[in-house]
Amino acid sequence: MKEPKDPLEFLETSLNVNRRDFLKGSAALAAGSLVGIDATREAKAFAYEPYPRDDELTTVPTSCAHNCGSRHMLVAHKKGDVIVRLSTDDGRYQKDGEFGKDTFEEPQLRACLRGRSYRSRLYSPERLLHPMMRVGKRGEGKFKRVSWDEALTHVAKEMIRIRDTYGPTALVDQSYAGASYGVLHKSDQIEGLLGRFMGMFGCRTNSWSVPSYQGTTFSSRITFGTIEDGNEDDAFAFSKLIIMWGWNPAYTFHGGNTFYYMRMAKQKGCKFVLIDPQYTDSASTYDAWWIPIRPNTDAAMMAGMAHYIFTNNLHDQDFIDTFVQGMDAGTMPDWAQGQENFKDYILGNYDDQPKTPEWAAEICGVSADDIKKLARMYATTKPAALKASWSPGRNAYGEQYNRMAAALQAMTGNIGVLGGCAEGVGKAWHAEAVAYPYDQYANTWFASIKSDRWAHCVLNYPNVKREEIGLWPRTDELDGVIPNIKGIFWQGSDWFNQLTNINKEIAAINKLELVVCMDSTITPSGLYADVLLPIATHFERHDVALPWYKGHYYIHRPKVIEPMGESKTDFQVFTELAWRIGGEKFGRTYNPKAGRDYFDNPDPVDEAYLVDWWHKVQSHQGVEMSWEEFKNTGSYKFKLDRPHVAFQDIVESRMQNGQWQTSSGKIEIFSTQLAQTKDFTRTAWGYPIPAIPKWIEPWEWLGEKEKIKKHPFHMISPHPRWRTHSIFHNIPWLRETYDQELTMNASDARKLGLKTGDTVEVFNDRGKCIVPLYVTERCMPGVVVLHEGAWLDLDQEGDDLSGNPDVLTLDEPSPAGAFAYNTVLCDVRKSDKAHRPGWDQLATARSHVFRRDL
Amino acid sequence: MAAKDKEKIKNAVQKRKREHYVPVKPINQLGFVHNNVDCIGCRACEIACKDKNGLGPGPRFRRVQYIEGGTYPEVYAYKVNMSCNHCAQPACLPTCPTGAIFKRKDNGVVDIDSTLCIGCRRCEAACPFGAPQFDPVDNIVKKCNMCIDELEAGRKPYCVMACMMRVLDIGTIDRIADGTLVTKAVGPNEEVTRQVKGMSNPDLTNPSIRFVAHSKGKVE
Structure with a gap:
């Protein structure tokens, strides 16, 4: 970190004051005091006393830590062990950094209002400071303070009893992203610290569907074979047209500076369109053409656009022929001749219902003229980014919307070009993400269900069909075995509050025998727990922050302050539980670098994991900065040769086969996997999904007259x-x-x-x-x-x-x-x-x- | 002397003070510039300000105001972001009975000395822009001082450095006004204005702030 040598010079530069004017000013000021400005009336420098200036405080760069869509820098200014205030990236905490540095390639990572409020969360009255155990009824919120020993003894004993009584599927892992995007202390639905602990313990029902974007993930995987279908945020600065489909980057920051790069696009003349039931702040900021649409009808409107594009011959046939499977009869694979292709579906050749703009208008409430106008704009403006956000996918048959969007992106050839967009999930730059122990136990489970079906499973057990809970297939004797759920673990998760149909959850939770909540604050979920374990926040442990889906940087997260109260990290808790349950063998397998004393002294072990991780960064990503230098600097921002655009290499090389990560090697608008699935009840999906994107009527919407x-x-x-x-x-x-x-x-x-x-x-x-x-x-x-x-x-x-x-x-x-x-x-x-x-x-x-x- | 006369004299003295008050003419008046259109209204600046100044819920030095209008589906929306405008002729200053409010000679920042403020809230009533904020916990009035400590350290205020869209900035007000300030807040081909719709008449106090106005927010 570089401090300005001469504050005056700095102020001058940053305010672009002319040096001579400024010196004249200073001189005048000095002279002024001699000629009669009443010095006694010159009040104090600060409105509030005592007022510590930033430069009198200890400065510690770190980051925010939540599942919001971006990752920004926070800079703690502390006195002793107390954070006095937070600031954010100002250009200093990076290689060759200086105050005010904010370039196109290395923009500042400025925190949003939530990050800026973190001090209130850290010191909030809702902080959990001690382990607690329930003394009232579930949900009543009556707890007593207990020691760590008492809490963990109870948890370990109950875990063993439940596993031995009800089998290896009796405990549900409901870890989520509340403490995500650290390389070491990671809460995660699939491969977090909890999942590995429970898998190793031998009792874990995993929750596989992601609440935010499972429809979108499905679409990205089916269509492109990967969820890394995203561009880095700077790529948006190069679009000529950005269609924000259900996307409000002013609220849900999809990338740390996406909204800022979009402002640059606007200044270069980019046009914006918003398809959304609300005129959002994004619409006003980007002066977008607002097309209000009935919720859940997006796939129909897109089908109408596709119809217009096909029938007016505005599609990019060359792109389709080169890269796409099943867009039309000519791109169907030999083995699937005679099955439905997308174009013939759109033209109505199977059901005598052409998906015309007029047909779509009836469904989605957007006029046929607007659908045509937008279709023409999108097909004729190059490059154009159709950003199909996740939110319209959080619907009945939401996956059809995302797949339909991919079809539009593909038919207009807006994939793999700078300024275009193939998102989907939108994961872009690939970070080195794992510092925690990672081995064959990383995602071991004995049942895996759709995440919002746990209550249904508990309430109806054993009269539950596998398709009702989306049971993931297995190749062993546990295949198709309905989990007999008797307990839940929440780590970095408030799922009780966040999943669907809470009243059904309330009915279900009273049937459970063990509910453990690990969090830094009391939460609505925590009120329903038997045991509350106080977890240190990311200000209170050592880690490194990853960008969230977009962005190419790492931010060091030192232990800014000591853990409050008796807080411990998740990793400490699982390590200690492993030692208690399975002695040294389990303890050392779970946390190979730690001994039993990790519960009291985690710092050297955490440091060792992070040093190993940094070595991977250095060797895999060509980083020369040393670990010590990284720690002193605060962040590492990568400079990419060009804005990262998903699939650009494939498209530029015009290679025809074997490039995309799908089984056909092509963009699969007609899905090989779906077309070849015979019995959907044996899949995790449970129910049929068409091989091509289609409009399917949802079960509740404004078109349901009754x-x-x-x-x-x-x-x-x-x-x-x-x-x-x-x-x-x-x-x-x-x-x-x-x-x-x-x-x-x-x-x-x-x-x-x-x-x-x-x-x-x-x-x-x-x-x-x-x-x-x-x-x-x-x-x-x-x-x-x-x-x-x-x-x-x-x-x-x-x-x-x-x-x-x-x-x-x-x-x-x-x-x-x-x-x-x-x-x-x-x-x-x-x-x-x-x-x-x-x-x-x-x-x-x-x-x-x-x-x-x- | 009757109590009534005492009161009368006191009023007269105060009136005279007000009439004879000559505002400090700063050497280099600093001011704010805000882009009403490109602001996403995230309020990171507000929270950064509250954290910096140790405020609880209640007083808000910086206020991002949301304006919306039109009739469905022809609607519009924009933001007007204001804290203290560090006016050339501050209305708050002469109302202060204790001399706690002062305007800095070097940069024109209007500030309140908390050790002198008695919390009478006259300044709050006098300000046409709602800048002074009463803090019920400390029982005094507080307001934006443009992060004077940061200015003195050669840095910009917390709100400016918090702005995710880079639409809020400070600079010499003359340069903001004549378009010579190099700032990301004002885009190419954009002009700044002294007043936007709904804002008090700037002739009252000559506030040190300029806006890039929304087409619906322009004042003739």
């Missing part, structure tokens, strides 16, 4: 920007900036006699929640919006007062595993109940958790 009589509104629950899912809901600073509110179109509100600020209840047959109403012209009529992640807060009648949309969602996933978060019909009416924005207004409830001493 259902909308009872529930006339379609509710969508996008990600808020003032929370990362449920994380940060308890931060007063952030709640001050945004309300948890229901967004409704003004004409709908008029019909119901409602206005902004009214408290309403949003309800359907699955549940009810109470929220304030926000009336606006920026939302499509018939659609209401409620952001996900509010902390469940039930009253005595079981209504949620926080406004958590997942009391209304259905726990019925799409065949490919997509959560149907946005497939919800509901009704709205004025409520007599009071909305409760947060637990900080509930001093008594918190005292149950923190002060009760029984």
Whole structure:
């Protein structure tokens, strides 16, 4: 880190003050004090005393750490062991860094409002400081403080009992991304620290479908054979047209500077289009053409666009012939002659229903003229980025939307070119991601189910069919065995609050015998746990941060402060449990570099893992910087030869065969795997999925004439920007900036006699929640919006007062595993109940958790 | 002397003070520039400011205001981001009975000395832009001081350095106004304006702030 030598010179440069003017100014100031500026009236330099300046504090660069869509730098300014304030990347904490450095290639990684509020989360009253065990009923929130020894003895004993009584599928791993994207201390659904621990222990039911983007993942894998179908964020600066399909980069930062590069594109004349039921802040910032669309009908609109492109001969036949399988009759593989291809489906040659713009308009509520206009724009503007976001994929048959988008991307030849886009999942630059022990146990499981089906499985066991829970096939005797779930582990996870149909979960959780929650704060899930284990945040342990899907850098995360209270890291807890359960053998297999003393002194072991990881970075990625230098610098930003664009090498080489990672080596609009699947009940999907993308009617939507009589509104629950899912809901600073509110179109509100600020209840047959109403012209009529992640807060009648949309969602996933978060019909009416924005207004409830001493 | 007269005299003295107040003419008045259109409204600047200044919920030195209008589906939206405008003729300053508010000679920053503030909130009432913020915990009024400590260290304020879209910046106000300041806040072919719709008349205090206005936010 380089400090400015001469502050005056620095100020001058950064403000572009002319040096001579400035010196003149200083001289005048000095002279001025002689000629009568009253020195006694010159007040103190600081409005608040005592006020430590940044340069009087210890500066420690680190990063934020959540599952938000990006990864930014945070710089802690601390006094002793207390963080006084946080700042962010200002260009200094990198190789050849200096204050203000912010180039196209190495932009600053400036943290968002959530990252900036981290100090309040770190020191929040909701921090868990000691292990706790439940003394009341599940969900009642009554706990007593216990020692680590007592808590871990109980957990170890119960784990063994449950495994030995109910078999190797009795414990569900519900680890998630709450503490993700560290190379060492990783919580993860598939290959995190918990999964490896439970797999090694010999009792683990894995949850395979990813709540955020399973439909999209499916589409990317089926179509391109990989989820690395993304461009780095700087590539967006080169587009001439960006279609934001359900994408709101002003809220969900898909990459650390994507929104900023898009601003550059706009300045270069790029046009923007937004297809979304809401006129989002992204639409206004990029001055986008807003096309409001009925939720869940995206695939139909895309089919209409495809029809227009095909029939007007605007498609790129050369690209299709070279790279694509099954786009039309000519690109079908020999073995599949006679099966349905995409173009003939679109033209209606199989069902006598051409998927014309007029046909699509009836379904999606967008005029045929607009569909045609957009189709022409997309097919004729080069390069154009159709960014098919994840959110429209979180639907019934959401995977069809993502696959349809891939078909449009492919037919217009916008794949593998700078300024185009093949996303999908959108993972781009490949990071060296693993410092934790990684071996054959990394993802060992004995059953694996669709993540939102655990409650269904528990409530209906043993009368459950494998397809109902999306049981992943196995080749041994456990294939098809329905897990007899008796316990749940939450690590970096608030899934009880975040999965679908919470009321069904509440019914299910009371049937369990062990519920363990590992977190740094109490959460709504934690209230339903038997054991609460206080976990150190990423400020309190040593790690390195990875970018999240886009970005090419590493940020060092030193132990900024000592763990608060009795907090330990996840890795410490699992290592200690391994030693307790299986002695030295299990302990050393799980954590090969550690001895038993790791529970009390993790630092040298963590350092050793990270040093090994850095050696991999150096050898695999050509990094010359030493580990010590990296630690002193704070971050390492890679400079790429050109903006990273997915599949660019393949497209530029015009190689015809064996390039894409699919079984045919082509972009599979017609999927080999799906076409060759005979019995879908034997697959993890459970139910049939067509080999080509198709519009399939969802089970709840505005086109369902019967259902909308009872529930006339379609509710969508996008990600808020003032929370990362449920994380940060308890931060007063952030709640001050945004309300948890229901967004409704003004004409709908008029019909119901409602206005902004009214408290309403949003309800359907699955549940009810109470929220304030926000009336606006920026939302499509018939659609209401409620952001996900509010902390469940039930009253005595079981209504949620926080406004958590997942009391209304259905726990019925799409065949490919997509959560149907946005497939919800509901009704709205004025409520007599009071909305409760947060637990900080509930001093008594918190005292149950923190002060009760029984 | 009757109590009534005492009051009268006191008022007269204060009135005279106000009338005779001559604002400090700074050598190099600094000001803010904000792009109303390109701002995504994320409020990272607000939170950075609160963290920097140790504020609890309640007082907000910086306020990103959301403006929206139109009728579905022809709608628009933009953001106006304001903290203290460090005005050339600050309305707050002469209302302060203790002399706690002062304007710096070197850079024109208007600041409140917390050791002198008695929390009477007159400045809060006087400011046309809502800059002074009462802190009910400390029982005094606080406001943006453009991170004077950072300026003195040769760096820009926390809000500017927090801006993810690089649409908020500071500079010499004259250079912001005449377009000679090199800044990412103003894009090519964009011009800055003194006032946007809904904002108080800048002639009241001559605020040191300029905006890139939204087409619907322009004032004739």
